[in-house]
Amino acid sequence: MTLEIGIVGAGAAAVGLLDTLARANAAPGGITVFDGSPAPWRGRAYQEDIPAARVNAPPMIMSVRAGDAGHYSRWLHDRGERGIVDLAAYQDPGLGQPLVPRAVYGEYLGHTARAAIDRLRRDGWRVSVVHSRVTGFSRDAAVLHTEHGGRHRVDRAVLCVGGGRPHDHYGLDGAPGFVLEPYPLARTLTGIPASAHVAVIGSGLTAVDIVAGLIAGGHTGPISLLSRHGMLPWVQQRPVELRPRHLTPGRVAALAQELSLARLVSLMRQELAELGQDFDAFASEVTETGHTVEWLRRQLAAVDSPHLGRRLLTLAIRTAGPAAWRSLPRHERTMLLRRHFRAVNGLSSPMVPHNAHLLLRLFDSGQLRTRPGLVKIAPAEGKGFRVLDTSRWTADLVINAVNPPAYATPQEAGPLVSSLLAEGAAEACGTGGLSSEPGSGRLTVAGRPDPVWHVLGNLAGDTLFIATNPPGLAAEGERVARSLLAPHA
Template sequence: MKKIAIIGGGACGSAALIELIIQSIAANLEKEISFVLIERRKKAGYGLAFGSKQRTHILNTQADLMGIYANEPAHFAEWLKEHGGKYRSDVKSESNEDNAYTSRLLYGHYVAEQLDENIKKAAENNIKVERIEAEAYDIERLENEKLVIHLTNNSTAEVDEVLLAPGTPKPNTFKQFRDNKHYIDFPWPTERLLENTGKNDHVGVLGTSLSAIDTVMSLVDNGHKGKITMFSPDGMLPRVQPDESNGFESKFLTLANLHKLKREKGHTPRAKELFRLFIKDVEKAEGKSIDWKSLNRDSKDQLPLLEYDIEVAEKGGDTVSNMAYSMRYDTSRIWSWMSLHEQIIFTKWLGRHWTITRHAIPLHNAKRLAKLMKEGQLQIIPQNNKVEFLDDENCFEITTGNDGVFKIDKLVNATGSAGKLEQMDNILVQNLLKKDYLKPHPIGGTVINPHTMQCISENGGTHIYAVGHLVNGMLMDVNAVWFNVKTIARLASEIIFKTTTNGHI
């Protein structure tokens, strides 16, 4: 009998166990497979992302894309309709449930419920699912290809296959401040953030992305009265998501055209070619030429841009944002067709601008941000280039390019998830990296076979898999549940195939 371990019980780990159970039952594998879920928290299904007790922490994706089942994206929206719908206090919607943005905690309840139901189905079908409440800190590969997982409860688990789903690892940047009581190294869980900041402190937030915005929401929702200053190299806020997008259908930047280009020109898609096709699509839809340089938001005053985005979002979005959103199902395929060289060029040249357009702020939160900025409580500063702690003044000093020097009472590292393996503050990841069980990808995350999600490394063997943020270099949209459940379906099919055929037809 094969034993499959899932390390991590957040959304990705839960989705993986659910899909594996479904496929195992369908394949009548009760005598051939068993599972163990390793999660250090008492409750599985939540993780850091969906365990926040702040009801104003809302999802960054609308409900009809958040189904935990790979081929049922609307399942969460259907569940929501059966559990109070858009009239709940933890649902933000100006339209219907399909387009609603719910609290993260409500989504966590949904995932936990679906996990429990599927574990019960496994038991009814005589498929064993074991739960271990501990943290995995190392894996040892034996000569017989078995894997031994070392756990913080002083026990081990010997398994045949391991799926790494550790969730969002916090970054290990600014290590020099780790023991400073005025520094919060990660905004999650929010209890740490709130316990270490005073209501009247001037709080500095490193980052202007969605994680940083959640940090601001946490502070003001709990009565913060002091100033909040967000710092980042470019000072760019994400754009704003409409509750209901006007939609967009690409005519030029399509999979068919890119495949034709590859077939006729004999090379993979290049970053410049992608951008040119993007321009053609937008300008065709707009019926005019566009001054693209004028759309660069780097180091510009963000309030008028935010107010413009809110106005546009209330009307269903503009062509640029709607096109980026409409491409969500194709971007990973396009990314996989590009060479590493072109991926690096795209990341350096267009990556930041793509990110703020593709991963936008829900309209509800955007309006709150604009209000805070207009009232003067929140400001956004670009070009931060030096951060140090002044012992004599007991505060942080942040030096910026254009706006001078800022003195901050408390500093929060909300720069987002660590991209590269060596920057991930996770003991298991670091131990696997040292043993060459994981191979770093040049852009970020670990190297995998994108068709099966199997980790590829010199010493790791063929029985370790990874999903979510751990594969952020090779795949795009790994911070989106809908994308991760699709990759998980492929992974589960691979494991079931290996179990039923032992790798042979």
């Protein structure tokens, strides 16, 4: 019998997995991809949208092909050579790299998925895409059930459903003038009066996207960023070649049995000491919490800083972070997740200088402001919203920019996850997500791997809680692919 693989979800994780399977030269079988979204392959953030919504990272760290950091760069360069994308128009002077619209990156994901499917079919695989969500699983026959009554038998299955939709923290969904899901911005920002006072819940990268979209559309009214903390995102520094010797995935894996946060700090000290750079100055920088407008100004001034500490830390979070997370003691993982989620996540995914300059200009003009200390938002009588933070005031419209929390089960995947838990195919991990086997991504129950199910991406409890980056997903997908194709005990 040939191998039957089910892939639940058709976002960036599925794209990287399909690309790896297409290059594996394995005996052909069947692959069925299930996704109920209107824009498969693009995920939540890379749908067709306005040009102002740009990719938040340079091309060299956006490849979805495992082991090939230049895959996206080559695709993008080819699009530029053929005049399909004007790369010069999207050059970020601070990074010296083109930062194209998110929709262009969505085209790359779709192109990569279609190319992988074509290659698999040429090699004899049967590949189909079912435009329906999987809502249940029957253990006895290893059957996936879809929302439209379909039944699909599988030998292996992969849960890669992404982070889902945002939560309505203030109970505003359905109120006139409130937007819970901001993407695509082309839909949510259209029709907003230019002079309206727009309140944005959150001050992270999604909030920055919303501000950039409003301004690109000619918005002239006030914009307020609401949050409890009032912290602005970090700003990316110009890339330089880095070759860590101590804080590396291999070294962290070798120290797995004795790893601690103190040991990780020691490795960072060694990196900076060998570069002749001051660790204390670096530590003071990354632990600063007053992310004010003046802090933003200093961040922009440091885009070309010769100090490599923050660049090294960002690289380490992305590369060595996943291995470190799996090995840290449970109490330290819990502490990082509860107390330092924002800092670690922000350092791993800083905003691009192009957007930082835009924010600073708007802050200096008075059109944009941060409002820390958010307590409550409620619809006002008639229209608009009442906001309570350090004072009471009103806004005309409110747009949510707070993303789902780490390891959150997407609403659409809730029935399937509940079914997996009930069927004994999965169990909740102590720090969030679903328990899985490091290296293979197989779901585990009481430490024993499930014979059918794997997890890839945000729901994997053994992965670091940072915003998932495409190369990280691709590397995880490569490990999952090896497990899918290998015989299971």
